[in-house]
Amino acid sequence: MADGYLNDETWRYFWHPVCTISELEAADRGRGALLSVTLLGTELVIAKTASGVAAFDNRCPHRSAKLALGWVEGDSIRCAYHGWRYGTADGKCIEIPAAPNGPIPRRAQAIKYDCDVRYDLVWVRLNGDADTSIPGHTAWDDPSFKCVLGPSYTWKTHSARRLENFTDLAHFPFVHPNTLGNAGVQTYLVPDMDFRTEGELHYRYAPPEGARKAMNSTGNLSPLKYTDYTIRLPFGVTLDLTLQNGERAVLWVWATPIDATHCKSFWFACRNADLDGPDQPHIDTQMKILEEDIDIVESQDPEQIPHPMDEIAVGPDKVSLMYRKCLYELCHAMENGGEEIHRYLTTERDNI
Template sequence: MTTQPLPKPLYEDRAFLRHFWHPVCTLDELESAHPSGRGPMAVTLLGQRLVIAKLNGKIVAMDDRCAHRFAALSKGTVVDDTIRCNYHGWRYDSSGKTVHIPACPELPIPRKAATTAHECVLKYDLVWVRLDSTWDCTEIPYFSDWDTPGMRNVVVPSYVWSTAAERRWENFTDLSHFAFVHPGTLYDPAYDRPPIPAVDRVDGELRFAIAPPPEMIDKLPENAPMGTFTYRCTMPFSINLKLQLYKDSSAFTLWTTSCPIDETHCRNFLIISRAEKADDPDHVHIAFQKVVLQEDQPIIESQFPAEISAEEVSLPTDKVSNQYRKWLRELSVAAAAGKEAFARALTTSVKDESVKA
């Protein structure tokens, strides 16, 4: 029996993704993981199992493995600003060092009695982790309206899809799928020929903008966000989509990012930011986005393999994803050459002159 070979992936080495910041959970998810509100909580990033907890008032991330018999620290308990392994009671401080061994407290603690701690910060009410900070040349992705006066931010509970994070990014920025996946929800199917925008690289971001036909608004639900679309997409998986709504010219931003759990699964985060208005409840906007996601999910999870393939057929109308894939490949190759090459590939700006005003 012969097995059909899988198509060639876009890039073989995903190690460069370890140099980026990735969100692993929302603050609410961490605080809900244990009655103490401090964790611990198990997460997975790039195939690496981590434990998240709040110790000494700070959120920390470390490998989810006790050095003694490799039990999961996420099955433990936060005690006196340490994580206690609930197999034999070993306790770890925020640096990942063992500070107490109940079985032999009179003996020196072995130097190898530690688990690896990782850089971890809280921003946008999300817990971010960077697995490899040795190059220190990446930043938390851009979000236009988190601190903007007059804007209301709603952090939506995260959700997991059985697909690569790259696929989810392309889904959110795909300008050709609206008429077919979201007819009558986000788009009028009569407008099935997508625009081809100028796509620029600026300071680690892909930037582009489109203006859907304003007349579509009459054929869409009242709460469908329709207006001019301005995208600022921080590599590798974050998207800041800022709209100026056609119906009242107010600001509305959808901010999303995907955490690469592994090659075939991603945890996705969404924040809805909109101008404060009277009689404009959060649940209406959350419910609408849920409908959109339910339309997208079965299509995206049907893509096989889950990883992007270099053998897929592309068109000029796939310009956004084509440019995205090109940049991902460049980053993967540059990372193999070292820090300077990687930083240069990430931060060098490239102006798209192919589309004339």
């Protein structure tokens, strides 16, 4: 398989956020918003036009200049090199300034991808054959919560490693001894896990007394009661935290695969108390925790999850083992096409 033990082709069948709406709008230098992003090694241009947001290969089919260097005109994108203009509905060329009397070659069409905006994020799917959906976001849809979008960040690791780090229960007292965990208070636990349709893995983490802290409604750390984890295959996770003081906080994250060795994480910190309080402490506390993880995760060699024989697992690595098992099974399903991926994600099964 390509890219190590898992085949990165598989992730092309899934929706991934590629930028925030504000990142896209910030790319507007007076000629419309065109932003170049990379998803699974494919360079894309995200365009905000009169009819909405659309995603194309960042390549003009004429002489291969980057479309992101061009500009938006109403419902179309104009290439900066020779001015060919492409409609955003289907990417077809609708104007060639140097040949105004046509005909326009049939192959003059920018490659277009599925694109949607949800949770103020721009989502792209490179291959629609598995009929996958954009992941849910419980707190976003719940009016009792306030959700704050954190700054997205890029790490030199595969999305699967990044996600695994987010779901890991045993690293708190070592990597986060003064923030999430407490040095010397071990947290090895083997939670029950269940698999839900749409590729969701769920488990509850109930730490021993004093073992774990979490962000409270003011952005400070206070004792955690338990966390409900919902992994959304392949690279998303929601942490629904209930604190000892009864407050809830929800962390939502998706690690988008830029390529085989880099991922960009998009995340929200949500709270159901102190809704009028300042947001910044929530971002700052979370960023501090993330900074504790980055060196460890980027040091993992290789960046991709390797063959099981190349690493060692013990019982409390259950979450990681189950997650990897699901990723592997998805890659296996992909070999038989998108429909098989869809079947895998929508099949009811016994708890794992």
